[in-house]
Amino acid sequence: MTEPQSPAGTHPTKPFHQxxxxxxxxxxxxVVAWIGVQSLLDRNAFDxxxxxxxxxxxxxxxxxxxxxxxxxxxxxxxxxxPFAISQISFxxxxxxxxxxTGGTEPLNLQESLWFWALLSLLAVSMLCVAWKRRPYPAHxxxxxxxxxxxxxxxxxxxxxxxxxxRGSRTxxxxxxxxxxxxxxxxxxxxxxxALPGFRLRLEQVAVxxxxxxxxxxxxxxxxxxxxxEKEPKTIDAPPGGQPRLPGSxxxxxxxxxxxNGVDAGEFINNPKAPxxxxxxxxxGIGTQEPLVGDLFSRVEGKARRDExxxxxxxxxxxxxSTELLTRLRPGLPTSQKLLLTYLGRTFEHEAKVGGSWxxxxxxxxxxxxxxxxxVKKDRDGNxxxxxxxxxxxxxxxxxxLHNPDGSTKRVMLSASHPxxxxxxxxxxxxxxxxxxxxxxxxxxxxxxxxxTREDQSARLVEKGRVSRSEPxxxxxxxxxxxxxxxxxxxxxDHAEYVPNFVPYPDPTLAGTFARPVMKVKVWDPAxxxxxxxxxxxxxxxxxxxxxxxxxxxxxxxxQPRSPEAEDLRTVLTVLDEQGHPxxxxxxxxxxxxxxxxxxxxxxxxxxxxxxxxxxxxxKKSGFxxxxxxxxxxxxxxxxxxxxxxxxxxxxxxxxxxx
Amino acid sequence: MTSQPSLLxxxxxxxxxxxxxxxxxxxxxxxxxxxxTGAEFEKRNRRWIRLGFLLLACALVLRAFGAQAGVGDAxxxxxxxxxxxxxxxxxxxxxxxxxxxxxxxxxxxxxxxLLGGLLLLTLFGMGIIPTRN
Numbered sequence: 001m002t003e004p005q006s007p008a009g010t011h012p013t014k015p016f017h018q019x020x021x022x023x024x025x026x027x028x029x030x031v032v033a034w035i036g037v038q039s040l041l042d043r044n045a046f047d048x049x050x051x052x053x054x055x056x057x058x059x060x061x062x063x064x065x066x067x068x069x070x071x072x073x074x075x076x077x078x079x080x081x082p083f084a085i086s087q088i089s090f091x092x093x094x095x096x097x098x099x100x101t102g103g104t105e106p107l108n109l110q111e112s113l114w115f116w117a118l119l120s121l122l123a124v125s126m127l128c129v130a131w132k133r134r135p136y137p138a139h140x141x142x143x144x145x146x147x148x149x150x151x152x153x154x155x156x157x158x159x160x161x162x163x164x165x166r167g168s169r170t171x172x173x174x175x176x177x178x179x180x181x182x183x184x185x186x187x188x189x190x191x192x193x194a195l196p197g198f199r200l201r202l203e204q205v206a207v208x209x210x211x212x213x214x215x216x217x218x219x220x221x222x223x224x225x226x227x228x229e230k231e232p233k234t235i236d237a238p239p240g241g242q243p244r245l246p247g248s249x250x251x252x253x254x255x256x257x258x259x260n261g262v263d264a265g266e267f268i269n270n271p272k273a274p275x276x277x278x279x280x281x282x283x284g285i286g287t288q289e290p291l292v293g294d295l296f297s298r299v300e301g302k303a304r305r306d307e308x309x310x311x312x313x314x315x316x317x318x319x320x321s322t323e324l325l326t327r328l329r330p331g332l333p334t335s336q337k338l339l340l341t342y343l344g345r346t347f348e349h350e351a352k353v354g355g356s357w358x359x360x361x362x363x364x365x366x367x368x369x370x371x372x373x374x375v376k377k378d379r380d381g382n383x384x385x386x387x388x389x390x391x392x393x394x395x396x397x398x399x400x401l402h403n404p405d406g407s408t409k410r411v412m413l414s415a416s417h418p419x420x421x422x423x424x425x426x427x428x429x430x431x432x433x434x435x436x437x438x439x440x441x442x443x444x445x446x447x448x449x450x451x452t453r454e455d456q457s458a459r460l461v462e463k464g465r466v467s468r469s470e471p472x473x474x475x476x477x478x479x480x481x482x483x484x485x486x487x488x489x490x491x492x493d494h495a496e497y498v499p500n501f502v503p504y505p506d507p508t509l510a511g512t513f514a515r516p517v518m519k520v521k522v523w524d525p526a527x528x529x530x531x532x533x534x535x536x537x538x539x540x541x542x543x544x545x546x547x548x549x550x551x552x553x554x555x556x557x558x559q560p561r562s563p564e565a566e567d568l569r570t571v572l573t574v575l576d577e578q579g580h581p582x583x584x585x586x587x588x589x590x591x592x593x594x595x596x597x598x599x600x601x602x603x604x605x606x607x608x609x610x611x612x613x614x615x616x617x618x619k620k621s622g623f624x625x626x627x628x629x630x631x632x633x634x635x636x637x638x639x640x641x642x643x644x645x646x647x648x649x650x651x652x653x654x655x656x657x658x
Numbered sequence: 659m660t661s662q663p664s665l666l667x668x669x670x671x672x673x674x675x676x677x678x679x680x681x682x683x684x685x686x687x688x689x690x691x692x693x694x695t696g697a698e699f700e701k702r703n704r705r706w707i708r709l710g711f712l713l714l715a716c717a718l719v720l721r722a723f724g725a726q727a728g729v730g731d732a733x734x735x736x737x738x739x740x741x742x743x744x745x746x747x748x749x750x751x752x753x754x755x756x757x758x759x760x761x762x763x764x765x766x767x768x769x770x771x772l773l774g775g776l777l778l779l780t781l782f783g784m785g786i787i788p789t790r791n
Contacts, residue, residue: 081758085751092747099740594727623726630719637715641708 017077023086030121031094034114041113048111052161055113059120078125079132087122094118110161116154123150139647142639149633156626165619167193168603171202173361173611174404176575180617193617198582200600203571205613207343207432207563207606214516214537215562216254219546219555220247228555235556237520245522245554252556253521255532261501261517263540267294270496277453278495279316283307284477284485296495297453301541310393312447312480320452320459328448329464333392334441338364338399338413341434343563343606351397351437361611362430363402364411370396373414385412392442396421399435401428413437419542430610432563449478449486458486499534514538518558522549565589565604570613572600597621666724673717674742678777680710681749685774688767700763703770704756707749714746741780748776 016022037058041051066074077083098109109115130147133140167180178199179192216235219228237243237254245252267278277298283291285307295316296302306313317324336351349357357364372388373396385398399411409428414421415437422434429435448461451472458472460480472478477485501517516537523530531549535558539545544559566589574583574595585593592601603614684706691699721739752773755766 081754085754085758085761088747088751088754092744092751095740095747096744099737099744591728627723630722634712634715634719637712641712 017080018082020082020086023083024090027086027090027118027121030117031114034117038113048164049162051111051113052116052158055116056158056162059117063124075128075132078128084125084129087118087125091118091122110157116158119150119154119157123154126150137651139644139651142636142641142644145632145636146640147636149629149636152629152632153626154629156622156624156629159622159625160620163621165193165598165617167617168614169617170612170614171200173202173205176201176579180615183616195598196596197577198595199575199577199579200615201573201575202613202615203573203584204569205571205607205611206569207567208569209561209563209567211561214558214560216518216520216535217557217559218245218252219557220245220553222552222554226552232555232557248554249526250522250524250550250554253523254518255521256519258501258503258517259514260504261515261536262504263499263515263536264502265497265499265534267492267495267497269492270494273494273496275493276495277316277318278492279451279453279488280490280492281305281314281316281451282487282489283314284483284487285309285311286483290487292489294492294495295451306445307484310445311484312449313445314486315448315450317450317452319454320450320457324450325461325464325466327443328450328461329443330391330446331441331443333395333439336397336415336437336439338366338397339436339438341436342610343432345608359611360609361404364435365400365402366397367400368398370394370398391444392439393444395437395439395442397437411435415439415442433610447480449480451488453491458488499536501534501536516558520556522554522556524550563606565602565606568602568606568613570602570615572615592618597623664724664728666720666727670717670720670724671738673713673720674738677710677714677717677742677745678781680706680713681745681773681777684710684770685777688770688774691767692764692771697763700767703767704753707752707770707773711746711749711753714742714749718742718746745773745776745780748773 013019014022016026037055038051041054046054094114095109098112098115126147130144133143136144166183168183169177169180171177176199177195179194182191182193216237217232218235219232221229223229233246235243235245235252237252242251242253244250267280276296279295279297281293281295283293285291291308293305293314294302295305295314297316297318303317304313304315315328338349338351338357340347340349340357349355351366351369353366353369355366370385370387371390372393373385374388374394375383375385378384385396388394395415397413397415399413401409401411403409411425411428412421413425413435418436421437425435446463450459450461451457452459456471456473457469458478459466460468460478470478472488474488474490477487479485501515501519518535518537519532520535521530521532529550533547533549533556535547535556536545537558537560544557546555546557548555569586569588571584571586572593573581574593576582583593583595587593587601589602589604592599594600597619599618600615603616605614607613684703687699687703687706691703718739721742752766752769755761755769761769
């Protein structure tokens with residue numbers, strides 16, 4: 001092959017093996033060509049092993065063809081120092097460019113043919129240099145080791161890619177397996193991979209939150225219709241920090257966090273706020289201090305308050321209607337169900353005495369229902385549950401959890417006080433699992449005092465009939481019966497709640513009272529406008545309350561941390577063929593159990609059911625060859641730089657005539 | 659077994675720091691070489707680059723062994739490994755400059771200062787510039 005000749009009278013072009021720009025251009029073409037080859041292979045559904053096989057065939061063909069057609073020219077190019085400098089620099093720049101582009105996807109060099117192509121060219125260059133610089137007296141062994149090492153690392157890496165095993169299998173707790181289904185291009189293949197000489201058993205699956213129990217989440221992309229994006233972003237706001245809310249120009253500051261906040265807020269009448277009619281009432285029920293509360297006619301769940309003794313309920317509505325009257329009478333529940341929540345997923349089942357609910361690793365049976373739950377002491381002084389009546393006043397359900405080993409645990413669920421039953425059942429339920437008893441349509445109350453705004457009337461409704469009606473005025477008590485009265489003390493047409501939280505007053509009891517709240521300030525540095533609000537992780541009904549800021553630009557919510565893949569822990573045991581345990585480890589997402597070159601770990605998704613986990617297997621051969629290459633490289637570098645001068649001096653002294 | 663990968667990774671990190679330190683000294687020697695006549699600082703510049711090259715190579719290899727022991731995959735690259743490899747390859751290119759007649763001497767020293775720029779990018783940019791792990 002001849003070098004390009006410059007026309008007469010012009011500046012001579014450097015030969016290719018000394019021309020840096022031409023070399024870089026050629027390397028760019030080399031990389032682009034291999035990217036094209038890989039995209040072609042991808043389109044034809046070649047898996048990783050097939051792609052590496054194709055790569056080897058093509059590149060060997062190219063090198064052999066080059067050596068056959070222009071051996072001298074090709075050899076001179078590969079052994080030239082400028083080409084070495086170009087290759088090494090180009091590889092560094094290419095790696096950096098690959099790492100900087102591509103968003104958040106992991107940098108997967110071993111699946112990139114362009115990377116193997118560059119490395120192959122460099123390895124062949126280094127082998128040619130090693131060949132050219134023969135012979136190798138003792139002081140030059142280091143040079144040989146360094147220039148052979150790249151080929152060993154390359155061969156080890158290619159072997160690993162070619163023979164790589166990736167598989168997956170869904171296991172239940174207690175299940176032992178000796179094979180996995182192979183994954184090809186991320187999809188399950190029918191081909192199975194048999195574990196060589198050992199088996200794997202899933203001992204336990206648990207979710208252990210690795211961060212704070214409650215986190216701040218932000219919705220920052222309003223859709224213009226009152227909604228926001230589907231998935232919020234988590235915001236970490238360290239004390240004193242002012243992180244920017246992503247996707248907006250707003251800044252956030254966390255002013256205060258209380259793990260056990262007590263609501264000390266109040267309602268005020270704000271004429272500028274939207275219409276929100278409220279009635280403040282005072283209950284005279286024979287206590288030293290009368291009870292005061294607010295009722296809201298247009299807020300679901302807040303238009304009614306029950307007297308603490310259950311003797312009557314107070315209702316506030318905009319209008320009176322016969323439809324309202326039909327609702328104000330005792331009634332049995334229209335439906336009863338069990339709700340099981342596990343890792344953010346909720347399962348529903350009918351709550352029927354005698355019924356059972358099966359899961360892969362346990363069983364729930366409904367033993368008994370208590371419509372009006374109470375506890376008494378039996379003859380031996382032990383607490384005993386019973387039902388005071390058949391009226392659904394205080395509905396509870398008794399269940400039994402059956403474990404695979406035969407043991408059982410009692411589970412008690414309250415429809416009215418789910419928080420109480422959550423605390424009661426925590427030691428008996430599997431970790432990460434929450435069980436609730438829900439009744440719909442039940443009404444236990446038979447007496448109601450109804451205030452209506454439109455006609456300013458108060459009515460006494462008993463057993464579904466209006467027994468008394470009179471106009472109401474502020475300060476005038478409405479007597480329910482002797483000793484029981486309701487007095488309206490204030491009406492608010494534009495009621496607005498001004499929240500305020502204080503720490504639980506008794507520090508010794510604070511630990512048992514958990515209501516995490518956070519005070520945040522959001523401000524716009526451009527306009528210097530700011531808003532402060534409290535975020536309640538356990539609102540009045542036990543669920544987190546989201547707040548809007550800056551005319552609905554962002555929505556913030558402080559809530560229990562959503563379970564993440566990193567929280568999943570699976571305990572795996574390796575057994576020999578006789579079933580004896582060889583190795584046990586608690587694995588998580590990036591911390592596998594490694595046995596005979598096989599790595600086992602849970603996949604990146606949360607399990608759909610309790611007691612079940614998808615386990616991935618990865619195995620790569622050829623590391624020993626790469627390791628040999630790495631060691632050659634290290635020994636070679638140290639030899640070249642530090643041992644060579646010593647050996648060379650000795651060789652020179654040995655040659656000097658004595 | 660579970661402590662071995664972390665020990666290897668920690669040793670790798672220590673050597674990485676050593677490599678970065680050597681390059682820093684090499685940059686200083688390079689700056690002094692440009693300001694002075696004579697080849698003394700050029701030799702020192704090359705010596706410190708060689709030391710950094712060796713330490714960085716040891717660090718990358720130890721982290722690869724740590725990854726193999728820990729997760730069964732020596733190619734489990736992280737951000738640190740990517741930037742470390744880029745710096746190491748740059749260093750390799752600079753070392754070869756001394757064997758190219760047209761680029762040895764002062765030009766190679768300038769090359770080492772470019773390496774210094776890459777080092778600064780690695781030290782300060784790694785945490786700021788988003789790169790794939």
